[in-house]
Amino acid sequence: MTAPVRELLDPMIQPAATAQRHLATDDNAIDRIGTAHAGVTSTLDTVGTDATRYAGSLREGWTGQGAVRHQADVTQQDTMGAELSQYSTDVRQAVREAGEILKVGQKVNQDQIDDFNRKAAELLSAAAALRQAGDPAGAQQKLTGLASYAAQLTGDTSMNLETVMTQLSGVVTKLTGDPGSTSAAGAETTTAPPAAYNDRQTGGGGSGDGGGGGGGGAVTKRRLPMAIPPQPGTGVAVNLPDGSTVQAPNETAARAVRAALGQLGVPYVWGGTAPGVGLDCSGLTQYAYGEGGLEIPRTSREQDIGAEVPSADQLVPGDLVCWEGHVAMYIGNGQIVEAGDPVQVGPLRTTNSGMPFVGFYRPTG
Incomplete structure (x- = not known):
């Protein structure tokens, strides 16, 4: 060469x-x-x-x-x-x-x-x-x-x-024997998901089968309530990079989407939690929801929290797309924002380099 x-x-x-x-x-x-x-x-x-x-x-x-x-x-x-x-x-x-x-x-x-x-x-x-x-x-x-x-x-x-x-x-x-004792990135983790932002209790059964599939083998999923889709006209407007406008279900989710989109172009850094400098996938989503006023766990496998969204057609801006080893945020109009290299917007998917797909989750649900 x-x-x-x-x-x-x-x-x-x-x-x-x-x-x-x-x-x-x-x-x-x-x-x-x-x-x-x-x-x-x-x-x-x-x-x-x-x-x-x-x-x-x-x-x-x-x-x-x-x-x-x-x-x-x-x-x-x-x-x-x-x-x-x-x-x-x-x-x-x-x-x-x-x-x-x-x-x-x-x-x-x-x-x-x-x-x-x-x-x-x-x-x-x-x-x-x-x-x-x-x-x-x-x-x-x-x-x-x-x-x-x-x-x-x-x-x-x-x-x-x-x-x-x-x-x-x-x-x-x-x-x-302590699921919250450590993470490979050196960050503190939480053994139980934090309370929902709006403290609304939803009815409904167990975890379901996650909507969408995606390959990579079976996964163990938390038993969470199903998310209740928001009523039309009750959301908070968010402007997307393509010029369109979408409705987030509440101000927390809207702020999280805006914060994540504000990191477009930031380089990927393994274990990164520094906005504007370097972020990994879960570092991006944790930062974004932190800006919205909701603390979520550090690693991608712990971010299947809040309420489960049973299918892709019920996703709303701010929902998280979780795999075993990766996480992205749905922003509306069939798009997600994620920390690739750099942080970028792409089409919604449930496959990711052979990783098992866990499901869709609404931290504020």
Whole structure:
């Protein structure tokens, strides 16, 4: 590859290359952790065996309250030793599982880079041929296509990273038993959804089947009330970038849509929560609803809150479109705003790079 071509392509794959470094694992360190915890387990087993043997010798011919208390202490010690040994085993397993998640994420990311490089080579070759044939417009069209593929690479990379982040959070949750203990982005999370903005209680049953499908496998969904569609003429007007006007169901949702649209063009940053500087998908929606006066959880998988919207034809501006690992905001007229790279408006969809589709949700519902 020539130096000019490399200078052209390097900035295009830079976000993916950075992601690859984030996903790198230290196999030697993982092995050392496994060896250390295996040693802990072995030592605890030895101590437990020795303590039981010595206690048995001590109790020979010993009766009364002291013997009863001693037996209780030995039993408690055995229980604690077993719990410590099991926790050490769980930590070792969690480290291995996290390492495997990172390796899978790294492979997916590398495959995306390789696919982009193949497409880039084809488009650059075609552009050179068209330019040589005296068709500069055709050559420029090929280069425009290259830029589009670069944007797609960045978006796919960001979605892959968020999937990895969600899976790593799951490993931590399984180890600690606390679903609100941590997130891979380092932000505090909430174990239960916040109260609806308008505090209106809606009737109706469980979660339904989410409307729309979208592939990627089964998901576990919260049992939430169904959203009641707003009555015509009772909403708050919001102007969209295409010049049209839509009606949000209330002022909170309207402010959230306006705030999200105010971030158009902001770069994608993994774990980003800085408006105007860098945002990830859930960072955008959390910021937008924060501007509307409603605090929602940090990660995309926790933002299926409020009330479930059973089908796409009942969506209103401000509703969230949730996948396992991604979230977008519906803005009306069949469009969503989301943090790709950069933050952008696109058509409503329920598919997203193979991620399981969770459903539509109305935080203010």
